[in-house]
Amino acid sequence: MNDTALRRIFTVATPLLLIAAWWGYVELFNVPRFVLPPPDAVFGELVRLFASGTIWPHLAHTVGIIVAGFAIGSAAGFALGFALGKWPRVERVVGPYLFFFQTAPKIALAPLFILWFGLGLTSKIVLTVSLVFFPVMVGTMLGLRSVPANLHALCAILKLSPRDKLLRVELPAAVPEIFAGLKVAAVQATIGAILAEWLSGGTGLGYLMVFAGTTYKTPLLFAMVLVTSLLGIAVYQALALTEKWLLSWR
Amino acid sequence: MGHKVEKLKPAEKTSSLPVLVSAQAVTKIYRSRHGDSVEALAPTTLDIREGEFLSLIGPSGCGKSTLLRILSGLEPLTGGTLTWRDGPPTAGSDVGFVFQEPVLLPWLSILDNVRFPLDVFRTPRAEANERARAMLALVGLGAFEKSLPKELSGGMRQRAAIARALVYSPRIVLMDEPFGALDLLTRDRMNDELLRIKAETGSTIVFVTHSIEEAAYLSDRVAVMSARPGRISAIHHLDLGPQRSEAIKDDPRFYQWLSTLRKELR
Numbered sequence: 190m191n192d193t194a195l196r197r198i199f200t201v202a203t204p205l206l207l208i209a210a211w212w213g214y215v216e217l218f219n220v221p222r223f224v225l226p227p228p229d230a231v232f233g234e235l236v237r238l239f240a241s242g243t244i245w246p247h248l249a250h251t252v253g254i255i256v257a258g259f260a261i262g263s264a265a266g267f268a269l270g271f272a273l274g275k276w277p278r279v280e281r282v283v284g285p286y287l288f289f290f291q292t293a294p295k296i297a298l299a300p301l302f303i304l305w306f307g308l309g310l311t312s313k314i315v316l317t318v319s320l321v322f323f324p325v326m327v328g329t330m331l332g333l334r335s336v337p338a339n340l341h342a343l344c345a346i347l348k349l350s351p352r353d354k355l356l357r358v359e360l361p362a363a364v365p366e367i368f369a370g371l372k373v374a375a376v377q378a379t380i381g382a383i384l385a386e387w388l389s390g391g392t393g394l395g396y397l398m399v400f401a402g403t404t405y406k407t408p409l410l411f412a413m414v415l416v417t418s419l420l421g422i423a424v425y426q427a428l429a430l431t432e433k434w435l436l437s438w439r
Numbered sequence: 440m441g442h443k444v445e446k447l448k449p450a451e452k453t454s455s456l457p458v459l460v461s462a463q464a465v466t467k468i469y470r471s472r473h474g475d476s477v478e479a480l481a482p483t484t485l486d487i488r489e490g491e492f493l494s495l496i497g498p499s500g501c502g503k504s505t506l507l508r509i510l511s512g513l514e515p516l517t518g519g520t521l522t523w524r525d526g527p528p529t530a531g532s533d534v535g536f537v538f539q540e541p542v543l544l545p546w547l548s549i550l551d552n553v554r555f556p557l558d559v560f561r562t563p564r565a566e567a568n569e570r571a572r573a574m575l576a577l578v579g580l581g582a583f584e585k586s587l588p589k590e591l592s593g594g595m596r597q598r599a600a601i602a603r604a605l606v607y608s609p610r611i612v613l614m615d616e617p618f619g620a621l622d623l624l625t626r627d628r629m630n631d632e633l634l635r636i637k638a639e640t641g642s643t644i645v646f647v648t649h650s651i652e653e654a655a656y657l658s659d660r661v662a663v664m665s666a667r668p669g670r671i672s673a674i675h676h677l678d679l680g681p682q683r684s685e686a687i688k689d690d691p692r693f694y695q696w697l698s699t700l701r702k703e704l705r
Contacts, residue, residue: 339542345513347556348531357559361546438546438587 226408234408235415244416250393254310254382255424258317263374265318266325267367273326274333274363287326295319296384303389313385313393320377328370332363365439368432375428379421394420456488458524459611459643460510465519467505467669479505481668482519487611487645489524492637494646494654494661497704502669503647504615510645511536511613528610532560535604535612535642539619541596543588543603550575550584553602560607574602577636594625598632605640614646618653630656634683651704655696656683663703673703 208228214220215227222230238244272279299316306312336359344354386395394417401409464482471477480502487493487510495503508514510521511534521527528534543552550571551558557567575581578598580591588596597617604612618626630653637644648654654661655677663673677696679687687693 337542339538339540340544342513342538343536343542346511346531346534346536347559349559353559357555358544361544364546436546438589 223405223407226411230408231411231415234412238409238412238416244397247393247397248416248420251382251386251395251420254313254317254385254393255378255420257310257314258381259321259375259378261314262318262321262378263325263371266322266370266374267329269322270326270329270370271333274330277334290319291323295381299385299388308389313382313390316385317378317381320381321374324370324373324377325367326370328366328368328373329363332366333359335366336362364435368428368436372425372428372432375424376421379417379424383417456490458486459489460487460524461522462486462506462510463520463522465506465509465521466517467502467509467514468517478668480509481670483669483671485662485671485674487643490641490643491659492644492646492657494648494658495664496648496651496654496661496700497664497669498649498666500669501664501666503664505669506664507613507615507645507647510534510611523610525610530560532556532607533610535607535609537597537601537604537612537614537617539616541588541593541600543596543599545588547588548584549580549586549588549591549599552588552599553606556603556607571602571606574606575599577605577639578602578632592625594621594629597621597629601633601636605636605642608640608642610643612642612644614644616647616649619648626650626653631685633657638682651697651700655679655693655700656687661700663700665704675699 211225212228215225226234269283273283295316298319299312302312302315302319306315340358340362344358349357382393383395383398386393387399388395390396394413398410398413398417401407401413462483462485464484465480466478466482467480469477469479483502483506485506495506497503505514509516512528513536543549544555547555550568553574554567554571557570562570572581572584575584578601580595580598580602583591583595588599591599597620601614601617604614618629621629633644634657636642646654646657658677659681661675661677662671663675664670665672675696679690679692679696
């Protein structure tokens, strides 16, 4: 049997074995449903969520916060990272504040955001933005600063205009680092959105999880864990695919 | 020895070619943060003639790269004057520069890399493609125009970089130890390639190297430089004829030049 065939068997067999072990444990030891539901209950809950359409407003709410937070956060992070990368002097002015906000745990700031921006969408988007901002800023800054000296010399020899230099050399050269930041940011955006819904409001995947937890609807909780994980993977993969397309030269 | 040796004379009577750029008492002094100054290049006078192949040879720290970077405009000079026959280079297409490493844009194909200067100069696409393809054919990379730089060997990448420096027919081509990173066999092949390209384009080339053999094999003239402070100690006109080939390496005159240059570098 060759390697690929073996690997394929493992890809299918491993999750099946895990599910079988889970099921066996629940059946054999008669574990109460609110502690650990059997796989079929979780699967049934998942089907019910999608079939009845209950999930859609919540999913849309979460995806909306992720998209808005990611878009605003990466635009702002890119802008400041760009300024820091192109003009290192900017760092002397904003450096200390950046360091403070970057190291401050954003989760600790969440209640503050709710106080400032209310219980609605704004505070949730702000929390997501605060998580997305820094990885994108750092990636953009590092990317622009890591343009090799020889490429700068080439631009000087050919007397490239600042605009041409930026569009034809600096930004393409910075793409790998910018994407490294965007990928981290995408995962952070998902965490931020769900956490924000967890803290306040009555819609969203985060809210559904709190609701499931506090009402002992454990199959729903498990289904939500699956949905949010898949959402995180989807967001990450979307970026990874864009990156693969943009960085096909690597 | 019966060779003509010029010792820093302002004009070289051995050549009848018109002067392309004249460096008069050009100096470069670097100042450190503590206010100390290092004289990288003592007052240096040198005429570069249209269509010649001039090598700058010398030990590390002799200012040969500094002189080249001053000629390219990458480094401002601290003193002296540079006089260009048709006025100082103001357009990006005036100077071609080949670095020690190929310095290609890794996200562009070989054709796009060679066409890059023409794109920057807004040359119409059809004409730019034609010229880039002709240059790729000249450096022997015609079959690799769609390849990415990482897919080529070091020697091939450097040939692409040379093609990029020549594609816009600059007034002068400056090469900073372009084959220093290559193995000896590739280096020999690249030298022959360069002679062939030079014969076809007629470009003026200033070539920095620390290989005596490379300098003697390629050059019409060799400027020998010495360190601390960096300066030109002698300029030789090599009477080995304009048509160079592998055969010249068996010529006794070639050996005499190697020995002369070696002694002067000591």
